[in-house]
Amino acid sequence: MREYKIVVLGSGGVGKSALTVQFVQGIFVEKYDPTIEDSYRKQVEVDGQQCMLEILDTAGTEQFTAMRDLYMKNGQGFVLVYSITAQSTFNDLQDLREQILRVKDKDDVPMVLVGNKCDLEAERVVGKQQGSNLANHFNCAFMETSAKAKVNVNDVFYDLVRQINKKSPKEDKKPQKKPIKCIFM
Amino acid sequence: MFQQPTWRLWGEERVDGAIYTVYLKKVRYHRPTRSASSESDDEISHLEWETVRVRFVKAGTVERLVEALATDDGELESTYVNVFLATYRSFAECSRVLDLLVRRYEALAAEDTLPAHAPAAPGADHSHQHRKTLVACLHVWLDTYPEDFRQPPHHPALQQLLAFTQLHLPGSELHLKVLQKLAVFSAERNGGAHVGGGVCLAPGMRLSAHHTSTYRLPHVPHRHFAEQLTRMDMELFKKLVPHQCLGAIWSRRDKDRSHDAATVLATVNQFNAVSFRVISTILVEPNLRPADRAEILAAWFDIARELRVLKNFSSLKAIISGLQSNAVYRLRKTWALLPKEKSELFEELARIFSEDNNRWAQRELLMREGTAKFADTVGENDRQLQKLLHERGSPGVSHGTIPYLGTFLTDLTMIDTAIPDTVADGLINFDKRRKEFEVLAQIKLLQGAANAYHLPSDAMFDRWFDSVIILDDREAYQLSCQIEPPTNPPKERRPRKIVDNNNQCHRKNDSIASTSSSNSSQFYCETDGAANAWKRDSLERRTSPTRLSHGSSSSSLPSLDVSLSSANSGQKPPNGKAPATSPAYANTRNGPDFYIIRVTYESDCVETEGVVLYKSIMLSNNEHTPQVIRNAMLKLNLDGDPDAYTLAQVLPDREMVLPANANVYYAVNTAYNLNFILRPRKSQQAEPVANGKPKNKRN
Numbered sequence: 001m002r003e004y005k006i007v008v009l010g011s012g013g014v015g016k017s018a019l020t021v022q023f024v025q026g027i028f029v030e031k032y033d034p035t036i037e038d039s040y041r042k043q044v045e046v047d048g049q050q051c052m053l054e055i056l057d058t059a060g061t062e063q064f065t066a067m068r069d070l071y072m073k074n075g076q077g078f079v080l081v082y083s084i085t086a087q088s089t090f091n092d093l094q095d096l097r098e099q100i101l102r103v104k105d106k107d108d109v110p111m112v113l114v115g116n117k118c119d120l121e122a123e124r125v126v127g128k129q130q131g132s133n134l135a136n137h138f139n140c141a142f143m144e145t146s147a148k149a150k151v152n153v154n155d156v157f158y159d160l161v162r163q164i165n166k167k168s169p170k171e172d173k174k175p176q177k178k179p180i181k182c183i184f185m
Numbered sequence: 186m187f188q189q190p191t192w193r194l195w196g197e198e199r200v201d202g203a204i205y206t207v208y209l210k211k212v213r214y215h216r217p218t219r220s221a222s223s224e225s226d227d228e229i230s231h232l233e234w235e236t237v238r239v240r241f242v243k244a245g246t247v248e249r250l251v252e253a254l255a256t257d258d259g260e261l262e263s264t265y266v267n268v269f270l271a272t273y274r275s276f277a278e279c280s281r282v283l284d285l286l287v288r289r290y291e292a293l294a295a296e297d298t299l300p301a302h303a304p305a306a307p308g309a310d311h312s313h314q315h316r317k318t319l320v321a322c323l324h325v326w327l328d329t330y331p332e333d334f335r336q337p338p339h340h341p342a343l344q345q346l347l348a349f350t351q352l353h354l355p356g357s358e359l360h361l362k363v364l365q366k367l368a369v370f371s372a373e374r375n376g377g378a379h380v381g382g383g384v385c386l387a388p389g390m391r392l393s394a395h396h397t398s399t400y401r402l403p404h405v406p407h408r409h410f411a412e413q414l415t416r417m418d419m420e421l422f423k424k425l426v427p428h429q430c431l432g433a434i435w436s437r438r439d440k441d442r443s444h445d446a447a448t449v450l451a452t453v454n455q456f457n458a459v460s461f462r463v464i465s466t467i468l469v470e471p472n473l474r475p476a477d478r479a480e481i482l483a484a485w486f487d488i489a490r491e492l493r494v495l496k497n498f499s500s501l502k503a504i505i506s507g508l509q510s511n512a513v514y515r516l517r518k519t520w521a522l523l524p525k526e527k528s529e530l531f532e533e534l535a536r537i538f539s540e541d542n543n544r545w546a547q548r549e550l551l552m553r554e555g556t557a558k559f560a561d562t563v564g565e566n567d568r569q570l571q572k573l574l575h576e577r578g579s580p581g582v583s584h585g586t587i588p589y590l591g592t593f594l595t596d597l598t599m600i601d602t603a604i605p606d607t608v609a610d611g612l613i614n615f616d617k618r619r620k621e622f623e624v625l626a627q628i629k630l631l632q633g634a635a636n637a638y639h640l641p642s643d644a645m646f647d648r649w650f651d652s653v654i655i656l657d658d659r660e661a662y663q664l665s666c667q668i669e670p671p672t673n674p675p676k677e678r679r680p681r682k683i684v685d686n687n688n689q690c691h692r693k694n695d696s697i698a699s700t701s702s703s704n705s706s707q708f709y710c711e712t713d714g715a716a717n718a719w720k721r722d723s724l725e726r727r728t729s730p731t732r733l734s735h736g737s738s739s740s741s742l743p744s745l746d747v748s749l750s751s752a753n754s755g756q757k758p759p760n761g762k763a764p765a766t767s768p769a770y771a772n773t774r775n776g777p778d779f780y781i782i783r784v785t786y787e788s789d790c791v792e793t794e795g796v797v798l799y800k801s802i803m804l805s806n807n808e809h810t811p812q813v814i815r816n817a818m819l820k821l822n823l824d825g826d827p828d829a830y831t832l833a834q835v836l837p838d839r840e841m842v843l844p845a846n847a848n849v850y851y852a853v854n855t856a857y858n859l860n861f862i863l864r865p866r867k868s869q870q871a872e873p874v875a876n877g878k879p880k881n882k883r884n
Contacts, residue, residue: 017599017603018602032600032603032604032620034595035543035548037545039543059595059598060432060599061595063450063453063454063457064453064506064591066456066457066503066506066510067506069506069510069514070510072511073509103511
């Protein structure tokens with residue numbers, strides 16, 4: 001089964017973690033354990049093909065700026081999240097995207113721009129048009145989601161899988177990283 | 186003796202305002218010792234086991250949760266008290282909880298004095314015990330979380346507690362404790378000694394700006410560096426307030442992190458500061474020979490290795506992150522020069538922090554070594570680390586542990602997201618708090634272990650640490666590309682972006698709710714009309730909240746603006762003009778040629794109070810004195826005519842004043858550090874005005 005490494009990026013408080021939890025768990029679970037790997041993995045079927053998605057959620061570590069490069073180096077696809085209720089979170093994405101392109105040393109990287117919290121229409125400050133303009137400029141897909149109301153959450157990740165498939169139809173063979181082994185005693 | 190109890194979930198029990206989870210616990214019947222009660226009837230009872238019903242609060246109203254601090258029998262429920270006090274801030278204010286505790290005490294006391302109660306009635310005993318438990322809770326609270334009661338200027342919660350103890354418990358231990366805390370807090374206010382979330386200059390910054398530090402990578406004592414980094418981390422880690430890591434406090438946008446999570450922020454900033462130093466020391470001299478640069482890389486490996494031995498996973502990860510940052514990692518030619526065992530060492534250290542399997546490797550390692558005395562865990566493939574631990578044997582001294590905090594922060598953020606705050610009927614979900622406490626308890630445990638470190642401080646190290654120039658990631662990339670040009674040049678990417686960027690910028694300015702206004706002092710315009718997207722980029726960067734918050738807590742750090750407008754003229758200095766031993770000798774390659782220089786502002790009348798700030802600016806090979814002065818003035822926030830200032834390089838034995846129209850790039854003495862002083866020209870009438878700093882004005 002092909003594995004996909006997906007990185008969720010965006011400023012603190014935009015609901016990145018909610019997107020991940022909603023996608024992976026589907027429902028709020030009582031016995032949630034963030035320390036196990038299953039909290040960040042999900043097997044899905046996209047276009048008739050089984051895929052294993054591994055999500056790297058940067059939630060809580062946004063301010064460790066020095067670590068972003070590493071997240072980016074390891075990711076194959078990127079979810080760039082802002083909150084439609086906070087303009088600054090939208091403004092931050094330009095820099096993040098540039099950094100991704102620099103790290104990847106490519107002009108085009110699988111990416112989805114996500115305006116989250118679309119259930120909070122009354123607090124909206126970033127217009128839908130603004131989002132879609134930025135997506136045009138990024139040359140990437142755009143969706144408005146609500147992790148809370150379960151709107152478009154799966155679509156974000158499916159779209160990313162399709163983009164990755166299109167960019168590199170087969171398994172990513174580039175030896176960009178050495179195989180990582182677990183430490184055993 | 187009790188055998189390991191066997192637990193069985195029995196079900197839920199609902200009462201008004203609370204839901205309990207009920208377990209049945211099977212315990213071995215405790216046999217009284219023979220000597221204690223010989224021949225008693227119990228002795229012949231053949232009861233081996235009994236089943237006890239145990240209730241845990243699953244959810245409840247604040248009132249019910251406060252009540253649950255004591256059991257039904259009025260005993261102290263110590264685990265519950267710990268969880269409650271560590272996490273209550275996410276569902277109630279300090280004053281509310283205090284209020285409920287006090288009222289509960291008063292209700293019990295009132296019950297006690299009712300005439301209906303006979304003096305020896307069992308109810309009175311019970312009430313007495315219950316009140317004792319509440320007082321014990323208050324003790325634990327005051328001892329463990331004194332910060333909760335720090336509410337300057339009047340400390341109302343403490344005042345309330347004082348009034349309570351005066352009335353009900355005069356002269357008691359609690360009363361004295363409250364008085365003492367109040368005295369301490371008040372003294373702090375008067376002395377102004379409290380250092381909270383405010384900005385304070387790092388110790389090293391208070392020294393002369395043109396101090397030349399004696400540490401210079403790669404020739405530094407690795408072990409000593411690792412110890413000093415650990416000392417810095419340890420001080421911050423011990424001060425860390427665990428509940429500030431909670432998702433509801435650290436990760437919510439509407440919270441003011443610099444205040445509500447100051448101790449977490451300080452730790453994160455230190456982590457970044459270490460990474461930045463790695464990146465900077467490797468890149469800042471673009472003209473080093475690759476072999477020399479590889480030596481600096483290797484020096485960081487060796488420092489990282491020592492950090493592993495010291496079990497300082499924070500700085501260890503910070504160094505690994507710095508080495509893996511794009512600007513450093515892409516220098517293939519440099520990395521290729523490293524000997525095989527050095528590369529192996531790096532890979533083994535990097536493997537510790539692999540993101541694979543939800544960071545299994547580092548979680549496992551922390552579990553094993555967190556409270557162990559010294560490092561002893563290596564993987565079977567870790568040849569270099571095996572060798573290291575073998576050489577060291579088991580050290581005589583034991584070490585503490587400093588964890589990488591990010592893993593805990595992510596875990597707590599995910600818990601906060603995944604588990605709802607309330608359950609049916611709006612009751613507070615206390616099970617969520619228990620889950621959070623599991624993480625907080627780990628942090629506390631490690632904080633206790635950190636006391637095992639005994640590391641002397643070295644002021645010279647602090648000075649070195651503060652003297653390193655900080656590059657943002659764009660600047661770092663820029664320098665990196667100068668060292669090793671990209672193999673596939675970025676084609677059309679850059680120009681296209683510049684155009685887009687401008688559009689983007691205009692649009693942003695039109696949009697509402699910009700958060701950047703508070704930061705307007707960082708804005709400036711290129712006066713000579715050479716403004717370009719690079720400048721704009723760097724200007725935009727500074728307005729993003731992430732940068733902002735970083736900047737606010739480290740405003741004393743030097744920053745660097747890369748201005749390509751003046752750096753891409755393509756002129757080259759003649760070969761061999763600068764001595765090869767200089768810290769920055771002339772570049773003979775294509776591309777922008779520049780030095781990074783530091784400029785301090787000095788005038789007779791500036792009241793500096795011993796604080797000297799310097800700014801780093803880029804000096805390209807076609808810049809003449811007036812331009813350099815202009816650049817320095819921009820960075821130092823000075824208005825006025827550049828001719829009103831002079832610029833001088835600080836040399837060990839004297840100062841070299843630069844001629845009025847020199848090519849500064851050629852004129853400077855590169856055999857020494859490039860430290861400069863900008864000062865108002867004597868006998869000049871024009872009045873320099875420093876923006877926003879009225880005390881810089883002439884008297």
